Amino acid sequence: MPSFISVIRIMQCHYPMGLRADFIEGAYHEEFEKYPPGEVERRVEARRQKLDRLKDRIRESGLPLREGYRDSEQLGDWVLEDLQKIIDRDFPEGSRPSKVAREAFDQYLYAQRLTRAYVGGEKYFQQLDDHLNHDTLPLVVLGESGLGKSTLLAKWALDHQQANPSDVVIMHFIGSTRASADWVAMLRRIMGELKQTLDIKEEIPTRTEELSAASLAGCIKQVLKGGSF
Ligand SMILES: Nc1ncnc2c1ncn2[C@@H]1O[C@H](COP(=O)(O)OP(=O)(O)O)[C@@H](O)[C@H]1O
Ligand SMILES: [Mg+2]
Numbered sequence: 286m287p288s289f290i291s292v293i294r295i296m297q298c299h300y301p302m303g304l305r306a307d308f309i310e311g312a313y314h315e316e317f318e319k320y321p322p323g324e325v326e327r328r329v330e331a332r333r334q335k336l337d338r339l340k341d342r343i344r345e346s347g348l349p350l351r352e353g354y355r356d357s358e359q360l361g362d363w364v365l366e367d368l369q370k371i372i373d374r375d376f377p378e379g380s381r382p383s384k385v386a387r388e389a390f391d392q393y394l395y396a397q398r399l400t401r402a403y404v405g406g407e408k409y410f411q412q413l414d415d416h417l418n419h420d421t422l423p424l425v426v427l428g429e430s431g432l433g434k435s436t437l438l439a440k441w442a443l444d445h446q447q448a449n450p451s452d453v454v455i456m457h458f459i460g461s462t463r464a465s466a467d468w469v470a471m472l473r474r475i476m477g478e479l480k481q482t483l484d485i486k487e488e489i490p491t492r493t494e495e496l497s498a499a500s501l502a503g504c505i506k507q508v509l510k511g512g513s514f
Contacts, residue, residue: 312326316329384474385474385478389455389474392462392465393456399440400439409441410440413441414445426438453479453483455475455478455479457471469493472498472500473489473496475501476489
């Protein structure tokens, strides 16, 4: 709920003279030096009319509007109040995403960033699809550093998820986020995501000693069999 008149007022205060001149209702110092008196008044009147029209348009827009602030202090309080209301409305108390959801989102953003200017790779997509559809073993993609392995897999995974929204796709790029290279955090995250997405009731082991690659493999096997952890 922005206060538009307030915004105009802010522009009056902070914009360089050349830009803000259009928003000044009265005559200003430089005008008296530059123009004869009649011309100054004509310019002031033209500006006032233009501003009135703009303010009317804003009032008629039906957007939330606050007018008549006392001074810049009060204007500042109103703007802050309005912004806080928007934040509280969009992110109410208790809506904080879980750690698992946050990490998943960060990984998703990383994949988006990697693939922003993606070119080529079509022949590999077919191979990856074939592997997914006909093989149950894990697939390792090997290649020199910087060759584009992560980018290829990110692009394929994002496209696959979009085309198959009900498939569970979990992306994890080591080094993409602060927590991503910690193997315990990684296992917890992947298991947490499986638990959340597939609505598994069993708890994830809390003790680090209980977590291992084998425990993740066991968990995935269970999930694939339609069971739980
Ligand atoms: N097919 C592609 N199209 C556009 N950019 C790419 C492509 N493959 C890789 N890149 C860019 O090259 C860089 C290295 O790729 P990356 O996938 O991280 O390599 P790797 O995982 O093999 O070490 C990244 O910045 C990525 O955005
Ligand atoms: Mg990589």
